[in-house]
Amino acid sequence: MSIIKKIFSNSRSNEDGIFFDEVSKILGFKPLNLNHYRKAFTHRSMNKTDDEGNPINYERLEFLGDAMLGSVIAAHLFNKVPTGDEGYLTKMRSKIVSREHLNELGKDLNLIRHVESKVSTQHFGENIHGNLFEALIGAIYLDRGFTFCEKFIHKKVIVPYVDIAKLEGKVISYKSLLIEWCQKEKHTFQYDVFEDNGNEGIKYFGVKLKIDNKIVAKARATSKKKAEEKASQRAYFAYQEKINKK
Amino acid sequence: MSIIKKIFSNSRSNEDGIFFDEVSKILGFKPLNLNHYRKAFTHRSMNKTDDEGNPINYERLEFLGDAMLGSVIAAHLFNKVPTGDEGYLTKMRSKIVSREHLNELGKDLNLIRHVESKVSTQHFGENIHGNLFEALIGAIYLDRGFTFCEKFIHKKVIVPYVDIAKLEGKVISYKSLLIEWCQKEKHTFQYDVFEDNGNEGIKYFGVKLKIDNKIVAKARATSKKKAEEKASQRAYFAYQEKINKK
Structure with a gap:
């Protein structure tokens, strides 16, 4: 029995090790609590629940990640475009955090590859990519706080994608x-x-x-x-x- | 000439001192850069501009403060209500950051008392209170960062006002x-x-x-x-x- 247990726990920690490496690669820094990221990659079809019976899947994390993304982008635009008024800033933020754009970001990171699901990923709609991206940001917030969210969003969203001139339609290509x-x-x-x-x-x-x-x-x-x-x-x-x- | 300069600079630093004390009292901590708070209390009717000609008033800070408030409340609800799904969390947040509620918060802190304006404050509509409250949060973010925003919102919004049972309509009075x-x-x-x-x-x-x-x-x-x-x-x-x- 104890041998089985040992084998099981070994294979478990190997799995942890692989997941840790994969997550570290996506994040660009080391995660502290892998459970947040496991949740961020768990689809509701797995029907997982915690000890209190609360569902374990990424849907609530999307809400959290969406909020963090919104405030990081707000702060960036505020500092970057001192000439832009409230209406301008609001419009620019909507463009950056548009569903389409988030889907693109999630696809780029190939997040869907890590999803645990009982439904084939081929049956997911296009929005799964953006949802996973938001959930990942939520997990980062819980694991490492706002500053790491900021760093991650800066590296993965702002530097490669947020170009004010392009968003304003001044640069076409x-x-x-x-x-x-x-x-x-x-x-x-x-x-x-x-x-x-x-x-x-x-x-x-x-x-x-x-x-x-x-x-x-x-x-x-x-x-x-x-x-x-x-x-x-x-x-x-x-x-x-x-x-x-x- | 130098005497006049000295008198002027003295009266200026007295003014600063009074404003510093007033802001500290509202915040519950010491501000580092008073300029952010000055901006948060400057109405557009003052027609102030910076060296680059950008307007100095609280309107852009509202955008920033609104975003910070949204993410702090999101994180609070996420942690406080593990049973609430995305839809629930979104609905609860809307209730907390409703225009009506923000106006009440701004009124409670009597923020309007500090406004610099060429229009009489009696001509402002009801929303000035909430707008000032949001702008103040924006100023806190610029001055002291996210953690201080969190502390301030916790003390001024969450502890005295955010009661899940009441928001859900379970407690009437x-x-x-x-x-x-x-x-x-x-x-x-x-x-x-x-x-x-x-x-x-x-x-x-x-x-x-x-x-x-x-x-x-x-x-x-x-x-x-x-x-x-x-x-x-x-x-x-x-x-x-x-x-x-x-």
Whole structure:
């Protein structure tokens, strides 16, 4: 009996170890209490409950994560756009935390791969991606507090996606902006696109962008065009920082 | 010339000192950068602008404070009501951060007394109170960060006002609950009501609630009934804590 117990507890801690590594990779920092993240990846179809009979799944965490995301983005916009009035700030925030955008963020992190569910993930609608993203933020808040939420949102949402000019419709395409810049500054550029299907049934495209024959940005998205645009944006911001530092 | 400068700078720092004391009293902690709070009390009619020409008034701070309030209340409800699902949590939060409730909170702190405005405060609508309350939270966030927002909201909103049972409509009146309790436990009780008009043109009522001839709670509100109810709630919670500690 004790051997069985030992085997069980070993396999359990191996599982914990794998999950810990996976979560750390997603977060970019070490989680302290894995249970919050387990909950964030548990679908209601698992019918799990705690000792008091309360359901264990990610739905309540979505509420918490949505609130944290809202306030982090609010603070960012407030500081970043001193000329924007209340109406402007509200509108910009809605664009950033739109359902569509959250779904994209969740997809990018491939969160669905970690979901525990009795229903096949193919039966989930599109919103599962955004819901998991919100739940993950809720779990971060419970595990490490507001400052870590802020860091995570900064790294995963604000830096790669929140560009005021683009949100305002002033920049239509980073790809054309980048190409223009390369031509003007006499740099060569090349987009290498490859299919990258993973094993979860959703088609992904990967893009490596080379400038002067060096890879300067990579991106992954559900269409070739989106992946190119995303890589261009990343490269554009990377170069912008360099230019500003000079 | 230098004497005039000195007199001016003295009177300026006296003003600062008074404002510092007033703000500290409202917050329950010391502000670090008074400018944020000055902005939180500046009405657009003052037509103030910063060096870049951006308007200095509390309107943008409302946006920030609203977001912080939303996430602090979300976290509180999430932890306090483990049985509540997403829909429940959303509904409860809306009740707590309702316009009506925020106006009441702003009125209680008498924030309007500190407003710098070229329009008489009598011409402001009812919502000025809630707007100032939100702006104050925004200023706290900028001055001291999320944790201080949390502390302030806990002290000024959650402890005195957020009662899940009452919000769910399970408790209709704390006054009747308290009277019932006093009668059952053989305590005497007495509500002493007095008018308390301040100097800002709004009529206020104050209530001191005595149990066994000792003042156990005080409250201030725009009607006698509201002030009695508020004092009863405070007393009820104070006694509940005592009972729970036993």
